[in-house]
Amino acid sequence: MIDNLKAELYEAAAMTFQEMGFVFLTEELEAEQIKAVFEAGVSLEFLGPFNGGLIVRVYGSMLPNIAANMMGIEGNPTVQFQHDALGEIANVICGNVLPRIGGANEIFHISAPDAAREYEKLLQRFPGEPAAQVTLGFEGGRAEISIYLTDERAA
Structure with missing residues:
Protein backbone atom coordinates (compact mmCIF):
# COMPACT_ATOMS: atom_id res chain seq x y z
CA MET A 1 0.00 0.00 0.00
CA ILE A 2 2.57 2.58 1.10
CA ASP A 3 5.41 1.35 -1.14
CA ASN A 4 4.57 3.74 -3.95
CA LEU A 5 3.40 6.62 -1.75
CA LYS A 6 5.90 9.20 -3.04
CA ALA A 7 5.17 8.42 -6.70
CA GLU A 8 1.41 8.54 -6.12
CA LEU A 9 1.70 11.82 -4.19
CA TYR A 10 3.81 13.36 -6.96
CA GLU A 11 1.36 12.29 -9.66
CA ALA A 12 -1.71 13.52 -7.76
CA ALA A 13 -0.07 16.85 -6.86
CA ALA A 14 1.30 17.53 -10.35
CA MET A 15 -2.04 16.74 -11.98
CA GLU A 32 15.33 31.01 -8.26
CA GLN A 33 12.74 28.37 -7.33
CA ILE A 34 14.97 26.85 -4.66
CA LYS A 35 15.65 30.26 -3.07
CA ALA A 36 11.99 31.33 -3.19
CA VAL A 37 10.57 32.47 0.15
CA PHE A 38 7.64 30.72 1.86
CA GLU A 39 4.40 32.33 0.70
CA ALA A 40 1.56 30.36 2.33
CA GLY A 41 0.46 26.88 3.24
CA VAL A 42 -2.51 24.77 4.22
CA SER A 43 -2.91 21.62 6.22
CA LEU A 44 -5.73 19.13 6.58
CA GLU A 45 -6.35 15.85 8.35
CA PHE A 46 -7.91 12.63 7.10
CA LEU A 47 -9.50 9.70 8.90
CA GLY A 48 -10.29 6.29 7.46
CA PRO A 49 -8.60 2.91 7.13
CA PHE A 50 -5.50 4.86 8.17
CA ASN A 51 -5.25 8.38 9.57
CA GLY A 52 -2.94 11.24 8.83
CA GLY A 53 -2.61 14.64 7.28
CA LEU A 54 -1.45 16.60 4.28
CA ILE A 55 0.47 19.87 4.12
CA VAL A 56 0.80 21.96 0.95
CA ARG A 57 3.31 24.83 1.04
CA VAL A 58 3.97 27.30 -1.77
CA TYR A 59 7.07 29.44 -2.17
CA GLY A 60 7.66 32.47 -4.36
CA SER A 61 4.94 34.52 -5.98
CA MET A 62 2.83 31.86 -7.66
CA LEU A 63 -0.25 31.77 -5.41
CA PRO A 64 -1.99 34.92 -6.75
CA ASN A 65 -1.66 33.58 -10.30
CA ILE A 66 -2.98 30.14 -9.36
CA ALA A 67 -5.95 31.62 -7.49
CA ALA A 68 -6.77 33.99 -10.37
CA ASN A 69 -6.59 31.11 -12.85
CA MET A 70 -8.87 28.96 -10.70
CA MET A 71 -11.39 31.80 -10.36
CA GLY A 72 -11.15 32.89 -13.98
CA ILE A 73 -10.33 36.50 -13.15
CA GLU A 74 -7.63 38.97 -14.12
CA GLY A 75 -5.54 40.67 -11.48
CA ASN A 76 -4.69 39.57 -7.97
CA PRO A 77 -7.41 37.97 -5.85
CA THR A 78 -7.60 38.77 -2.15
CA VAL A 79 -5.41 36.88 0.29
CA GLN A 80 -8.51 35.03 1.51
CA PHE A 81 -9.30 33.83 -2.03
CA GLN A 82 -5.68 32.77 -2.45
CA HIS A 83 -5.84 30.70 0.75
CA ASP A 84 -9.18 29.23 -0.33
CA ALA A 85 -7.68 28.23 -3.68
CA LEU A 86 -4.71 26.58 -1.99
CA GLY A 87 -7.08 24.80 0.38
CA GLU A 88 -9.07 23.46 -2.54
CA ILE A 89 -5.87 22.23 -4.18
CA ALA A 90 -4.96 20.44 -0.95
CA ASN A 91 -8.42 18.83 -0.80
CA VAL A 92 -8.16 17.57 -4.35
CA ILE A 93 -4.61 16.25 -3.91
CA CYS A 94 -5.67 14.40 -0.77
CA GLY A 95 -8.86 13.12 -2.39
CA ASN A 96 -6.87 11.79 -5.34
CA VAL A 97 -3.95 10.23 -3.47
CA LEU A 98 -5.86 8.41 -0.70
CA PRO A 99 -7.75 5.98 -2.98
CA ARG A 100 -4.51 5.28 -4.85
CA ILE A 101 -2.70 4.21 -1.68
CA GLY A 102 -5.59 2.94 0.43
CA GLY A 103 -7.84 1.33 -2.15
CA ALA A 104 -10.59 2.66 -4.38
CA ASN A 105 -13.37 1.21 -2.22
CA GLU A 106 -12.14 2.70 1.06
CA ILE A 107 -13.84 5.72 2.62
CA PHE A 108 -11.88 8.62 4.07
CA HIS A 109 -13.12 11.71 5.87
CA ILE A 110 -11.09 14.82 5.03
CA SER A 111 -11.17 17.88 7.30
CA ALA A 112 -11.49 21.43 6.08
CA PRO A 113 -8.10 22.95 5.21
CA ASP A 114 -6.44 25.24 7.73
CA ALA A 115 -4.46 28.06 6.10
CA ALA A 116 -1.29 29.49 7.60
CA ARG A 117 1.11 32.23 6.62
CA PRO A 127 5.21 16.48 14.39
CA GLY A 128 7.81 14.14 13.01
CA GLU A 129 8.89 13.23 9.53
CA PRO A 130 6.36 12.94 6.69
CA ALA A 131 5.70 9.52 5.19
CA ALA A 132 6.41 11.13 1.81
CA GLN A 133 7.23 14.58 0.49
CA VAL A 134 7.47 15.90 -3.06
CA THR A 135 8.59 19.22 -4.52
CA LEU A 136 7.16 20.64 -7.73
CA GLY A 137 8.72 23.55 -9.62
CA PHE A 138 6.55 26.11 -11.40
CA GLU A 139 7.15 29.47 -13.00
CA GLY A 140 7.42 31.90 -10.12
CA GLY A 141 8.16 29.38 -7.38
CA ARG A 142 7.68 25.89 -6.08
CA ALA A 143 5.26 23.79 -4.07
CA GLU A 144 6.11 21.23 -1.41
CA ILE A 145 3.53 18.61 -0.54
CA SER A 146 3.94 16.37 2.50
CA ILE A 147 1.75 13.50 3.64
CA TYR A 148 1.84 12.26 7.22
CA LEU A 149 0.52 8.93 8.46
CA THR A 150 -0.33 8.96 12.15
CA ASP A 151 -1.25 5.26 12.23
CA GLU A 152 -1.64 2.33 9.87
CA ARG A 153 -5.24 1.48 10.71
CA ALA A 154 -8.01 3.50 12.30
CA ALA A 155 -10.00 1.84 15.06
Missing part, protein backbone atom coordinates in the same frame (compact mmCIF):
# COMPACT_ATOMS: atom_id res chain seq x y z
CA THR A 16 -3.97 18.90 -9.50
CA PHE A 17 -1.75 21.98 -9.81
CA GLN A 18 -1.69 21.71 -13.61
CA GLU A 19 -5.40 21.07 -14.12
CA MET A 20 -6.81 23.37 -11.44
CA GLY A 21 -4.21 26.14 -11.33
CA PHE A 22 -3.33 26.10 -15.02
CA VAL A 23 0.38 26.11 -14.21
CA PHE A 24 3.05 23.98 -15.79
CA LEU A 25 5.79 21.99 -14.12
CA THR A 26 9.40 22.81 -14.80
CA GLU A 27 11.61 19.83 -15.55
CA GLU A 28 14.10 20.70 -12.82
CA LEU A 29 14.16 23.16 -9.97
CA GLU A 30 16.13 26.28 -10.85
CA ALA A 31 18.10 28.39 -8.37
CA GLU A 118 3.66 31.06 9.19
CA TYR A 119 5.80 28.10 8.21
CA GLU A 120 6.29 26.91 11.80
CA LYS A 121 2.53 26.80 12.46
CA LEU A 122 2.10 24.30 9.65
CA LEU A 123 4.80 21.98 10.92
CA GLN A 124 3.38 21.95 14.46
CA ARG A 125 0.22 20.25 13.25
CA PHE A 126 2.03 17.01 12.38
